[in-house]
Amino acid sequence: MVTPKKPHVAIFAFPFGGHAAPLLSLSRQLATNAADASFSFFCTPKSNGFLSSIATASGPLPNLKFYDVSDGLLGNLPEEVELFMKATPGNFANALEGVVKEMGEVTCLLTDSFLWFAGHMAEERDVPWVTFWVSGARSLAAHFYTELFRKKIGTGPDVLATRHEEPLDFVPGFFVLRVGDLPEGVVFGDLDSFFPRLLHRMGEESARATAVVLKTFDGLDSTILTDLRSKFRSCLAVGPLNLISPLLSEDSHACLTWLDRFAHNPASIAYVGFGTVMRLTPAQVAALAEGLESSGVPFIWSLKAREGLPAGFLEQTAGRGLVVPWAPQSMVLGHVAVGVHVTHGGWNSVMESIAGTVPMICYPTLADQKLNTRLVSHAWRIGVEVDGGVLTRDGVVRSIELVLRKDEGRVMRERACKLRELGKESVENGSSVENFTKLLGILVPGG
Incomplete structure (x- = not known):
């Protein structure tokens, strides 16, 4: 095993929808502010091909490198997501081992929240696990509080039709939201299908993370963020990312x-x-x-x-x-x-x-x-x-x-x-700056 000479952060991206690009944006900001650390970004070949072209357009960073993981023989959405998840954690573990031989042992894992298994990988390596939630604070809370919602509202085929307009005011920050606004799979829909089970497990596992990072800011989501900070070990809102680390895209159609x-x-x-x-x-x-x-x-x-x-x-x-x-x-x-x-x-x-x-x-x-x-x-x-x-x-x-x-x-x-x-204001001299500094301290201690 190569002895690490500097911090090495492994980043696991979820290659579907709008997940990978925001994590890349955050990774670029981290790499810019920690030039002496190495950042290894893992995703599927297709996703990495697109993301690396964006990274090149936005300006290459020598300490941020892309590495491919197996895509699990992708088919068509949503089946390809399930196939990909079935290939985890082995595909990430195998790719990581190869990079460790080249770069040295990782000192922290930064992963998309969907990839909840990374918490166990971090424990095995005795390194911090930081999870990144790409959506809003309330949607994360919806999955964290799934059991509470099911207890208070119930489940079944008639829930959406009969209780659609009922308020969710028993959870902080949900005062304008109704039962019908919850994501499918929390209290209605097929609760035993792949995505609801994945998101439920993700909500539970997030509490084990060293820190949960969200793509929002305190001025937008203060009430629910205050509540989540009482539930998670550390809850860091570092957005809006597109104001602090915008990814430039080629305007190929003018x-x-x-x-x-x-x-x-x-x-x-x-x-x-x-x-x-x-x-x-x-x-x-x-x-x-x-x-x-x-x-x-x-x-x-x-x-x-x-x-x-x-x-x-x-x-x-x-x-x-x-x-x-x-x-x-x-x-x-x-x-x-x-x-x-x-x-x-x-x-x-x-x-x-x-x-x-x-x-x-x-x-x-x-x-x-x-x-x-x-x-x-x-x-x-x-x-x-x-x-x-x-x-x-x-x-x-x-x-x-x-x-x-x-x-x-x-x-x-x-x-x-x-x-x-x-x-x-939050990203120039406010709460997001403070939270980003805390995040950097977790990922790159003393950096």
Whole structure:
């Protein structure tokens, strides 16, 4: 065994959805602030290929290196997630052993919270385990308090229908949330399926971590963070990460250049993006397209599969509409011309919208999206759920009209601006700076 000459942090990333990029962002910030430490970033070859290109665009760091782990013979979502998890922890353990021979023994494990098994690996190596939760504090609390929710609310096929509107005010920070806003698998849905079991175990194991790191900031989530700090050994909110360590993306479809044409008319463009996992049905694509066309507003739409677009839609919206397979979302949302984000309500998108002071129109379908949407619309009041809760032409038109052309939308933007300023303050000289310093002290003692 090689004797370590300097701190060596092994980072285990979860390669699906919006998980790996935020962990890379945090890792880059850590590597920048601890130049004498080594950071080994482990993920699947496909994910690493994408992430390393982003890292190169953002500026290479000599002490941050990428290493591949087996992907478990991936198939199609959601089966590929289950196959990947079945390959753990062996795939990470095998890859780590090879790196240890090259770099020296690890001194700390920093992992995505989904990879709860890393806590046992850290114990075996007698090193700290730091877990990184990529979503909001309340969604983590939903899984930490699963047993409490099941005891108070019950479970079964009728829970969602009969108790949807009941408040969750018996948990700190949940005062605006309802039973129906909880992620599926907590008290309703198939509680014994793969994801609910994974998230339940993750919530339980998080309490064993040396520290739990969250991608939020105290000014946004103070009540629930105070509660979690009484439950975890250390709970560190270090966001908004996109304000302290933004990842630069190649604008391969010239979205920013297209937006520059509308810079003279601030907050006039609708940006439509539903993340990396969610796929709209052809009927939903058609309804959204019809709503965008009928609204008359200029728009950018990040859309991988164009099945469902009405005949003639692209031609009829040419000049005021840009449909691309991928857009550099955080940079688009930071453009002065963008005035509303039509989104699924994922946490990455919520935080990027706040950073860009862009109100949201949310169409949530899974995971924490309904919970986030309720916070956006009722707690922070910086957006709305799509009118009627379903994607229809008229509902899209009414929602866009509200946010872009009425006083309510102007007030939403003002609130988003205030939240951004709170976030900016937290990462410049506030709580997130203090928490990041504590995190760095755990990962790189004396660094």
